[in-house]
Amino acid sequence: MDDSITYLNNLVKELHRCLSSTEPQKLLSEEKPNIQCITETTKPVTPGFTAGQCSKSDITQLLCKIHVPNSKAEKREIRPIENIYNTVKKPDMKQTMSLSVSVTKVREFNVPEVDCLFHVSLHQPNKLWISYSDGNLVQTDLQGNEVQKIKTNGGSEGYHTVTQDWDLIFTDRKKNVINMITQDDNITEFIKTGEWEPLSIHSSHINGDLLVGMNRKFEEAKVTRYNKTGKELQFIQRNNKGQKLYDMPHHITENINGDICTSDFNNTVVVMYKSGQYRFAYTGQKSGFRPSGICTDVLGHILVCDSDSVHLHDQDGQFLSLLLTRQQGVDIPCSVCVDDQSNLYVRGRTIHEHIESVQVSPVKIVIL
Template identity: 25%
Template sequence: MATSKSWAQDVITCDFCDKATQQFCNSCQVSLCETCVRKHRHELKAVSHDIVPFLERKIQLAFPLCRLHPGQRCEVHCKKCKTSICVKCLISGVHKEHGVEDLAERHECRRRQIEAEIVEFKAEIIPQYQREDANIKKSLSKAKIEFSDFEKENKTLRRLWHEEVDKIFNKVDSISQSTKNRNMKALQSNHVKIRKLIHEMNERVEENERTLKTNKLSKVDSYKSIVKKYRELPEEVTWKIPNLTFKMEPGKELGIEIGDFKATLTHRIQANLLRTVSRLTLRLGDPIPGVKFQIVATISTNYQPLIGMVCVGEEEVWVHGNDNTITRIDIHGSMKNKITTSCKYGPSGISITQQMELLYSDNDCFGRTVKVVKDGNSMTLITTPHGWKARGLCCTRSGDILIHTRETFHSLMNKIVCYRVEKNGQIIVDEERVKRCFLEGFSTLCMSENCNGDVCVSDTNAKTVVVVDKKGKTRFQYDGTPAKRKKSFYPNGIVTDSFGNIIVTDANNDCLHILNENGHFLKCLDDFELAKPFALSIDRDGKLWVGSHSTGIIKVIDNW
């Protein structure tokens, strides 16, 4: 039994009132109650009405009434006037010469169009929009995560920039303090000397006065004048405060310079990115008299030749030659650790991971393995593809490992491959990091990642420094010509500092070449009395550790 609610939902009401329908007009296709039948006939008395019981109704097209001819229904459509007309309009009216179409056929055509539109909406357009909606939802979620990561990175960069600025002023303080100590020591020494001479002269005056008072001839006769040596003052000690200059244009540039140390903070707008970019750069200028780099340590090793080294922290370094050992020594030359490897002729390259673990590439017959030293034990971390030998190594700031690989069978082709170690221990090759191949040859490629993400490569085979960007495209090359040295450029060890400067050894000319991050030559560093500088590393304090290939001696250079 139906409830009152369900019964109310099943009742069909009259099209003109709220009463239940009982009749149906087949001519007009409307539902009628008993009351509205009479009203419907009266209002449209000009046309005939086929009124039948509701259950006997016929569903058919209800043609509209003609507005010009009472009692006539429109059966055609005037194409020119775009309106429905009756037969009388077509025969005698203004539509006589116009093109027409049957309303029933037009209706059927429009129905097909509507059905096609429904199908297209349901089958194609709405699903397409739904997919786009899902994509936008994913994009929103991804954007939220990436902007959150961006904000975290921004905070990290803020901290790092403050650290770099602190380093700059610590450097300024260090140079200032060093100059102050040197000058104060010289002035104090001169002060002591002058006061000593004054004391000597006062004693001499007192002695002369006593001599004048004596009656002893021998005393006066033995007098010898010493005034001549006191007539000229000792050489004056000159002192000079370091030349501290600065430039302040808020919103544009901040700069400071002391001696040959120059740092600049530049604020500029890159038009192609439509965003503001600030960057910190360091420039090294011509040396100012009295300010020179310092050799803070000279260390003898047992490696002759000395092939490679990598700093650990501030005052220690791993070094190796062409035997099967790798030794860790401190700045005083004391051995801290020694690793014996399976490399009969020494490793091809060494590096340090972010966890301060030693990496080395095996230099055996095939040499396809890169090993990591954990708790004194060597374990294979990476195996290069068949036919490619692992040579030089470089660990990046992101934790990736750059490996110089050389083909062993058909040619001596050299290339650099980036290996990424995932958190789950999986090793992934990043094919886009360094795309280019390097000149064929036997020499190992030395590498260093710059603070802007560039990979700086010392290609001894080509006697060139090659720098590629994050996308693997070559930014510039340096062949040593701007340095104007007597012999040809012979690069090997290469490092970068916290300001983006590139430092590379030149064994032929016994010097270091220093470039800025864009490849512009700044200066050469020589006069540190080290033959054949070959191996190179830089510690956390920015001191350079330079190793001689022939003698195995390491010199540690500060304030360079």
């Protein structure tokens, strides 16, 4: 077909050349173009389909077969979901945790001269940063020995966090700045938040970003994301319908899948996708839910303190259980965090008015 098309194009050019001649006598004397017949092409034959039949043996030869032995099914114990939810293995997980709601005393742990703890941040191995009512921020070891103390303008919010490089970062609500204390104990103003009052802060264990819960004149609230250098990357304030998401996000954390989890004074836990899209909200199992401290573990579970218990959820917001309650001897938990060894630190007090540690096997619950 290509050869035929080339031939016809050349023939057309030859005919146009003859027709454009201005000397008719010369045209008549010239040899006429040799016009050849075009070779016939073969018409394609469309294939047809004829329905057929196949047997089980034909399918078996192609796909093999499954043999089910003639035996009785194994009886398995049916357990409550709160006892088996965490048996699924997740990537990069050091060990599988199996939580139980039975609580036993492990050891005593006191923080001397501290009467009212509010927020706990994990520092280097075996060290904690603890804030309390008068604005002091104290670093202690796990025996309660004070390592250092600094004076801040913080309050009862989750206003301090520790970075991947073990630097302490805390907010100043009076000056609207975010401060950093490096390993050599230098304090610098890291980020200025303008007219927005920084309430809560969390340093991402995924990429080092800072998540900050903010409030402006008690009328507007948002969550802002900064990178390691203090550059603003994102802010989340309203949902896709233009409705406000927060009143006062006073505790904030991040899940292993990048979800942003906040406790708000509007008695709601708000969870957003990393992109800033609304994911879900949790308002408790009964009226009077007052969420405060919030954290997540290596499995993505969300733990949030209420006035009389610690609520446990999976990463999709499904309620699993009340981890600690007044019936188990724990009162007024308001801060919670988990370390890499699955030790769960809870700020609270016991009904018997002494500070102790309890264990939810094999996860340690340290009451501060």
